Amino acid sequence: MANILIYGDSNSHGTKPLKVLGAFDRYGEADRWPDVMAAALGPGHGVICEGLPGRTTVHHDPVDGGNRNGAEVLPAVLLSHLPLDLVIVMLGTNDLKPRFATSAFDIGKSVERLLRETRTLLPDVAMMAVAPAPVRETGVLTEAFAGAEARQVGLADHIRGAAERIGAGFVDAGAHVAISDVDGVHWEAEAHRRFGAVMAEAVTGLVDIAVPKAAGRLPAPDPSAPEPPVTLAMEVPRDWVDYNGHMNEAHYLRAFSDATDQMLDWARMDAACVAAGHSVFTVETHIRHLGEVDIGDRIEVRTRVLEGGGKKLHVWHEMCVGDQLCATGEQLLLHMDMATRRSALPREDVGDWLGAAYAAHAGLPAPDGLGRFVGQR
Known part of the structure; x- marks a missing residue:
C-alpha cells in the first residue's frame, strides 16, 4: 500500500486543450494521467491529485488570482493528506507566462524550493520532480504564453538538477508526450494515457509498489514453439x-x-x-x-x-x-x-x-x- 500525492497544475487536473478562451473542460478519469497511473498500479494504492489550473511554483497571479501560488498552499496540502509515501511535483508551465518575467533557471530553483519545503515537513517521504512538456505559442493561449518558447530552453535540465540536489526522482514529461496543437499548453487524451503508463513504471522505483503483472519473472519463450512454456x-x-x-x-x-x-x-x-x-x-x-x-x-x-x-x-x-x-x-x-x-x-x-x-x-x-x-x- 502506497499513498501518492501529485502536486500540479491543469495538466494534472486533466484540463482539455482550449478552443475558446475561458471555455474550460476536463477529461474523465480514463483519460487523466494520474487516474491512468492509479489504474496501472492496481487497487490498494492511494493516488491523490492536487492539480489546480494556473498554479505556479512560487508566484501570486496578479491577473487570475485564485490562490495559485504553489509554495504558499503546499504545507496545508501536504499535511491534509498524511500519511504520504511519495510526493510528485509537476509545476513550471504557468511560470512561463510573461506576467511573471522569470527564466528556466529560476523555475528550476523554484521547484527545488518546493522539494526542500516538502523534505522539511516530511523528512521520510519519497519525492519526484516532473519537468513539464515544452509549450508552444499557438491557439487561444498564444498571448498568455508570449515568449515562453524562448524562456523554457533548458528547463528540463534545471529541474533535473534540482531533483538531484534534493535526492528526488526525476521524469522529463517532454521525453514522452507532446503538447496539443490546439492551444500549445494542454495535452490530448492519448498523451495523458501514455504518460500515466510511464509514471506507473517510474514510481515503482521510488516506493514499494507491486505492479499487478508478472513483469518478466521468466525469460520470454518463442511463442511458435510447440512445447507449452x-x-x-x-x-x-x-x-x-x-x-x-x-x-x-x-x-x-x-x-x-x-x-x-x-x-x-x-x-x-x-x-x-x-x-x-x-x-x-x-x-x-x-x-x-x-x-x-x-x-x-x-x-x-x-x-x-x-x-x-x-x-x-x-x-x-x-x-x-x-x-x-x-x-x-x-x-x-x-x-x-x-x-x-x-x-x-x-x-x-x-x-x-x-x-x-x-x-x-x-x-x-x-x-x-x-x-x-x-x-x-
Whole structure:
C-alpha cells in the first residue's frame, strides 16, 4: 500500500486543450494521467491529485488570482493528506507566462524550493520532480504564453538538477508526450494515457509498489514453439500452508493466475498496455487437485493456449512437482476495452503473440480433463 500525492497544475487536473478562451473542460478519469497511473498500479494504492489550473511554483497571479501560488498552499496540502509515501511535483508551465518575467533557471530553483519545503515537513517521504512538456505559442493561449518558447530552453535540465540536489526522482514529461496543437499548453487524451503508463513504471522505483503483472519473472519463450512454456517456477512458501501441511487451496488459484499473468506479460500486455485501456477479465476457472503439494515443494506450471489471438483467451495450466502432475487449471478470459467495459480484440501485438502460441499448441492432443465440471464422472 502506497499513498501518492501529485502536486500540479491543469495538466494534472486533466484540463482539455482550449478552443475558446475561458471555455474550460476536463477529461474523465480514463483519460487523466494520474487516474491512468492509479489504474496501472492496481487497487490498494492511494493516488491523490492536487492539480489546480494556473498554479505556479512560487508566484501570486496578479491577473487570475485564485490562490495559485504553489509554495504558499503546499504545507496545508501536504499535511491534509498524511500519511504520504511519495510526493510528485509537476509545476513550471504557468511560470512561463510573461506576467511573471522569470527564466528556466529560476523555475528550476523554484521547484527545488518546493522539494526542500516538502523534505522539511516530511523528512521520510519519497519525492519526484516532473519537468513539464515544452509549450508552444499557438491557439487561444498564444498571448498568455508570449515568449515562453524562448524562456523554457533548458528547463528540463534545471529541474533535473534540482531533483538531484534534493535526492528526488526525476521524469522529463517532454521525453514522452507532446503538447496539443490546439492551444500549445494542454495535452490530448492519448498523451495523458501514455504518460500515466510511464509514471506507473517510474514510481515503482521510488516506493514499494507491486505492479499487478508478472513483469518478466521468466525469460520470454518463442511463442511458435510447440512445447507449452513454463509460466511459473517457485518453492511453495510457508505462509501458503493449510491445516494438513499442504499448500492451501486458495493458492492454487493464485499460482495459476500468476502463470496467466506471466504469459500475458510475454505477449506485452504489461502495465502500460493496461493503462492504455487494453486488459482481460477472467470469466471462468476450473481447478482439479490431483496430488499433494507440500510446503517447501518446488512447483512448476506449464501453460497451453487453447484459444488465443481473438476476443477469447482459453488457457490450460498443469502444475507439477518433479514429474508428478498435481493440479490442472482451466481458465477462460475475455479481452476488454476498458473505456467501454466490453469485450474487444486485444491490441495487435498482444493478439499476434497469443495467436502464434495458439497455432503452435493446436496440434497437441486434447488434455485429459478439459471441459470437466464439478461432479462429472
